[in-house]
Amino acid sequence: MYTPGPFSPAPVLVALILALALAAAPLAAQGNPANVVVVLMDDLGYGDLGSYGAPDARTPHIDRLAREGVRLTDFYANGPNCSPTRAAFITGRWQQRTGIEYPLGMLRADSTFGLRPSGTSLPALLRGGGYATGLIGKWHLGWKPEFHPLRHGFDEFWGMLGGHTDYYAHHGEFGWHDLFDGERPVQDTTYLTDAITARARGFIERHRTRPFFVEVAYNATHWPFQRPGLAGDARRRANPLRDGTRAEYVAMLERADRGVGELLATLDRLGLARNTLVVFTSDNGGEWLSRNAPLFHRKSTLWEGGIRVPAILRWPGRLPAGATSRQVGITMDLTASILAAAGVRPPAGYAPEGIDLVPLLAGRRTVERTLYWRTSLPARPQWAVRVGRWKYLKDGAHEFVFDLARDPAEREDLVQREAARLPEMRRLVAAWERMVDSSRGR
Secondary structure, eight states: OOOOOOOOOOHHHHHHHHHHHHHHSOGGGGTOOOEEEEEEESSOOTTOSGGGTOSSOOOHHHHHHHHHSEEESSEEOSSSSHHHHHHHHHHSSOGGGGTOOSOTTSSGGGGGOOOOOOSOSHHHHHHHTTOEEEEEEEOOSOSSGGGSGGGGTOSEEEEESSSOOOTTTOBOGGGOBOOEETTEEOOOOSOHHHHHHHHHHHHHHHTTTSOEEEEEEOOTTSSSOOOTTOOGGGGOOSSTTTOOOHHHHHHHHHHHHHHHHHHHHHHHHTTOGGGEEEEEEESSOOOTTSOOTTSOSOTTSSSHHHHBOOEEEEOTTTSOTTEEEOOOEEHHHHHHHHHHHHTOOOOTTOOOOSOOOHHHHHTTOOOOOEEEEEEOOTTSOEEEEEETTEEEEEETTEEEEEETTTOTTOOSOOTTTTGGGHHHHHHHHHHHHHHHHHTTTO
């Protein structure tokens, strides 16, 4: 976390600083709480959007967010997979503290495991601050009733509990039906992406007269790779993970982009756009049909292609329009930023581990960060730390050092030339591991 050094301004400067602080204070503190819409994509590649250089995908509505807000170039998911990143977003803390370090559903026993309610989740804190709270779309943090989104502070839930589901038949892990309204299984013949959009629009319309927070968690662009408009046997995939083409993937992405456009149009029509913080990002890097360029590798790894993701924040009048920021950020920073935008103070004993990005982006400033990652799958354990421009990566038994300012594609391994950095990098990772592991479950 960044802390400015001590200073003692002259009295005339004190008045100026206080005036600036009031001007930059959260709208909630000024009696006008901000609404929050978070669009969380699934397995979206860093280079899949027009505003991030995609040559083959038309994403005019997401690109509109970039034109009207701040596009981050160095933003990271907390993990290289779904569940870890989502746990960090909901708790605002390192996901290792929850024990969720891989995507639930890889093992049948995962159906008994999930994120335990704490009372200090993001939706619980916002609800305590007077917000209507909703999750529309993917949860992926536990199947059992005690892990349900409604136990975590969401007033409303409509979507999937597991990690993926058929876009038409809504069968997910282990062949289970996975589409719910609250805790009740439901049937819906609408293409899943369109259904999520419609439900999210309805949430905004119903709660337009009070502060609201809605997480719109699209299943797109996660496999099965089923584009909209399929009928009959064309919907089936013999191998849902492998059967698909880039063109089908792009069609899925463009449908989600259309959904974002409908959400923005709803905010415009209701006169809510100026008082709404819209956040767009992905839960991890892209899968095999994604475009992660110019980064290397993909989902499930701690190479940049697995963890660096698109991120755009739009808040008219509070954040500059059409800006690009190289501020390093991570998913749990969004949690801290949302709480600050809502004017909700965390209770004693709960310490968010992200930082509020809004003042930095509003002031077009950057601060140096130190961020950590770890994956615990036995087949390929990985560790990484980014300190400023430098990244240390341990992939299995192999260690790498990269200068991300010059080499974001991680093509030039500097482990020999920068060998003097290794002891400190290793020490940082080990100290962080001891910290998060010693507090697991607390």
